[in-house]
Amino acid sequence: MVKLVVKPIADVLSEDEIRRKTDEYVGEMLRNAQVIGDDLFLVDKATGRATPSFFSNDCFVKSLIKLRFGTITNMEGIKSLARGRAIHDLYQEWFKFANSRVHVEIESGIETVDTSGRADIIYMREFDGEEVWGLIELKSSWNLNEDRERRYLKQVISYVLMLEETGITIREAYLVTMRDVKSLPINRLRREYQNVIMELKAIENYQGWPMEPPDPLLCVRCELKPICNTYAIYRGNKSMTSISSAND
Numbered sequence: 001m002v003k004l005v006v007k008p009i010a011d012v013l014s015e016d017e018i019r020r021k022t023d024e025y026v027g028e029m030l031r032n033a034q035v036i037g038d039d040l041f042l043v044d045k046a047t048g049r050a051t052p053s054f055f056s057n058d059c060f061v062k063s064l065i066k067l068r069f070g071t072i073t074n075m076e077g078i079k080s081l082a083r084g085r086a087i088h089d090l091y092q093e094w095f096k097f098a099n100s101r102v103h104v105e106i107e108s109g110i111e112t113v114d115t116s117g118r119a120d121i122i123y124m125r126e127f128d129g130e131e132v133w134g135l136i137e138l139k140s141s142w143n144l145n146e147d148r149e150r151r152y153l154k155q156v157i158s159y160v161l162m163l164e165e166t167g168i169t170i171r172e173a174y175l176v177t178m179r180d181v182k183s184l185p186i187n188r189l190r191r192e193y194q195n196v197i198m199e200l201k202a203i204e205n206y207q208g209w210p211m212e213p214p215d216p217l218l219c220v221r222c223e224l225k226p227i228c229n230t231y232a233i234y235r236g237n238k239s240m241t242s243i244s245s246a247n248d
């Protein structure tokens with residue numbers, strides 16, 4: 001039997017090493033980003049496909065913008081993306097080292113008919129002579145409120161369903177944050193979130209823009225406000241046609 005070692009992120013990574021790697025990634029992202037407005041950058045081009053990572057968006061319109069135009073954010077957002085990437089890389093490295101007898105796959109792409117995505121860590125360990133497949137989702141948050149946790153769980157279940165389609169049955173899964181490791185009840189969550197892939201397809205098939213923000217309170221601090229069509233419609237302003245040319 002091979003025992004798995006999973007720990008909270010802050011237990012195995014120091015803030016110093018996270019900061020060093022974050023600075024490196026901020027520089028790299030800025031070099032590759034396209035400036036599209038005042039403190040607004042296009043950091044990734046649109047793929048036209050909704051992936052499970054879209055569940056990390058707190059607003060449906062943010063997902064539509066990402067799908068149609070790519071990842072757009074401000075300097076603060078770039079720093080936060082870079083920190084997330086640094087934490088992922090460093091933790092994945094630690095995980096492989098701490099679980100040297102476990103077969104570990106990092107950021108491996110999953111392709112299905114309906115969607116594609118990348119789970120942070122997929123592993124296979126031996127238990128009572130059987131192969132047990134598991135999945136780990138990393139989040140660089142210190143605290144999860146109910147809404148955020150629900151969205152992350154949907155992301156995990158999307159990967160579970162997608163892997164199932166490729167012939168891999170995930171038997172255990174963990175949501176790992178800065179201070180917590182949560183073992184997830186996969187079967188119950190599968191029942192609860194059985195429509196997650198359909199939800200992703202609904203983003204892809206959505207026509208036009210919602211006339212109202214799903215939660216106007218989120219708009220107050222949203223960096224996408226200057227280019228958000230829904231916000232513009234809601235406030236009776238003009239639309240964001242300028243973004244399409246920035247993304248050509």
Ligand code: SF4
Nearest residue numbers: 059061213219222228
């Ligand atoms: S401005 Fe409001 S509606 Fe638009 S993406 Fe941001 S939170 Fe969503």
